[in-house]
Amino acid sequence: MSWKRDVLREIDARLDLPQPARSRVILEIAADLEDTSRMLTERGLSLDEAREQATRRFEPSGDALREISAVHAAGLQRFLGRFSGASRRRWERVLLVLLFLFLLLGTRVLLPAPDLFASAGPGLLAVVTVTVGALLLSALKLYEAFVRQRQDSRRMRRGLDWILGLAGVDVFVGLSAFWLGLYGVAGRSTEDPATSLLYLFEWLVEGTATAILALQAAVLLSLLWYLLSRRTETVARFEAEALMAAD
Amino acid sequence: MSRVHVDTSNLSRSCNEALILGSLRGGARHGYQLALEIEERSKGMFGFNHGTLYPILHRLEKAGLISGSWSEDGGGRRRKSYELTRKGEKHTRELLEAWDEFLDAFHEAVKGERP
Numbered sequence: 099m100s101w102k103r104d105v106l107r108e109i110d111a112r113l114d115l116p117q118p119a120r121s122r123v124i125l126e127i128a129a130d131l132e133d134t135s136r137m138l139t140e141r142g143l144s145l146d147e148a149r150e151q152a153t154r155r156f157e158p159s160g161d162a163l164r165e166i167s168a169v170h171a172a173g174l175q176r177f178l179g180r181f182s183g184a185s186r187r188r189w190e191r192v193l194l195v196l197l198f199l200f201l202l203l204g205t206r207v208l209l210p211a212p213d214l215f216a217s218a219g220p221g222l223l224a225v226v227t228v229t230v231g232a233l234l235l236s237a238l239k240l241y242e243a244f245v246r247q248r249q250d251s252r253r254m255r256r257g258l259d260w261i262l263g264l265a266g267v268d269v270f271v272g273l274s275a276f277w278l279g280l281y282g283v284a285g286r287s288t289e290d291p292a293t294s295l296l297y298l299f300e301w302l303v304e305g306t307a308t309a310i311l312a313l314q315a316a317v318l319l320s321l322l323w324y325l326l327s328r329r330t331e332t333v334a335r336f337e338a339e340a341l342m343a344a345d
Numbered sequence: 346m347s348r349v350h351v352d353t354s355n356l357s358r359s360c361n362e363a364l365i366l367g368s369l370r371g372g373a374r375h376g377y378q379l380a381l382e383i384e385e386r387s388k389g390m391f392g393f394n395h396g397t398l399y400p401i402l403h404r405l406e407k408a409g410l411i412s413g414s415w416s417e418d419g420g421g422r423r424r425k426s427y428e429l430t431r432k433g434e435k436h437t438r439e440l441l442e443a444w445d446e447f448l449d450a451f452h453e454a455v456k457g458e459r460p
Contacts, residue, residue, distance in 0.1 A: 130375060133377050133424070134381075159397070252423075
């Protein structure tokens with residue numbers, strides 16, 4: 099039986115925190131627990147006495163664990179905390195299925211309509227650049243997670259949020275291009291009111307095509323980020339469990 | 346008068362924060378080092394249960410007063426250490442001044458003077 103395992107398992111069971119914060123807290127406590135025990139043996143205590151004293155020092159109080167959870171819980175987490183874990187997982191799956199359906203539907207609309215790409219405005223270049231960059235990063239992360247099967251959550255997490263950030267940039271560019279186009283049309287219509295309707299239709303085609311492509315790219319990138327985040331969380335959980343099992 | 350005040354409604358918490366921030370003025374420390382150092386320097390007067398230590402450390406980190414960083418030792422084991430941020434250094438200076446004022450006022454009130 100591991101002497102650390104009981105302490106860490108108790109903390110893990112009572113700590114109401116999502117991953118990766120949960121694993122980080124356990125990792126921190128585990129390292130300090132080990133160091134305290136080693137320091138006590140260096141001071142002349144027997145191994146058993148040192149472990150017993152270290153365990154006593156680390157015995158977590160309910161208040162302390164609640165406070166740690168409160169410190170780390172973001173607004174969204176506090177809201178989600180009202181639902182049970184099973185309920186949260188069920189809704190995550192539903193959301194994932196809906197996103198896939200949305201993407202599939204979008205692809206069915208887009209593929210038979212290559213004109214959409216041709217119709218898009220100059221904002222498309224920015225969207226494509228950002229999306230290609232994010233896809234390359236995603237490909238690298240997918241390779242690390244599923245092909246090389248890397249088991250280092252800290253390294254896997256590095257740069258992961260860039261994918262979601264770039265998805266946000268896609269949305270921003272798509273919507274900005276849409277409204278900036280309208281601003282341009284308004285200006286040109288003032289100069290030449292006779293052709294204003296033509297400009298308006300041009301803007302509608304260009305703007306909506308760019309916005310649709312940008313939103314599709316953002317959904318795809320968000321899905322990739324979600325997939326990679328879940329994988330990272332799983333690895334982080336394994337790391338914490340391995341730590342608890344270690345002697 | 347300093348801008349930072351001792352929170353008299355929660356003296357225990359305020360005291361613990363001052364002890365931790367004060368200790369970190371000596372440089373980066375791991376959680377267990379902080380607890381031991383405070384215990385030794387106060388000759389056992391302030392004994393920290395580690396369960397109490399982490400919420401304070403994490404709260405101070407979230408407030409930007411200290412920053413935690415992970416490092417790996419030779420055996421590949423990850424450990425977290427904390428150090429004061431610039432904001433934390435300023436806050437600690439003001440907090441310790443506030444504690445001086447608080448203790449002066451306390452002694453004045455109970456004894457008529459500070460020993």
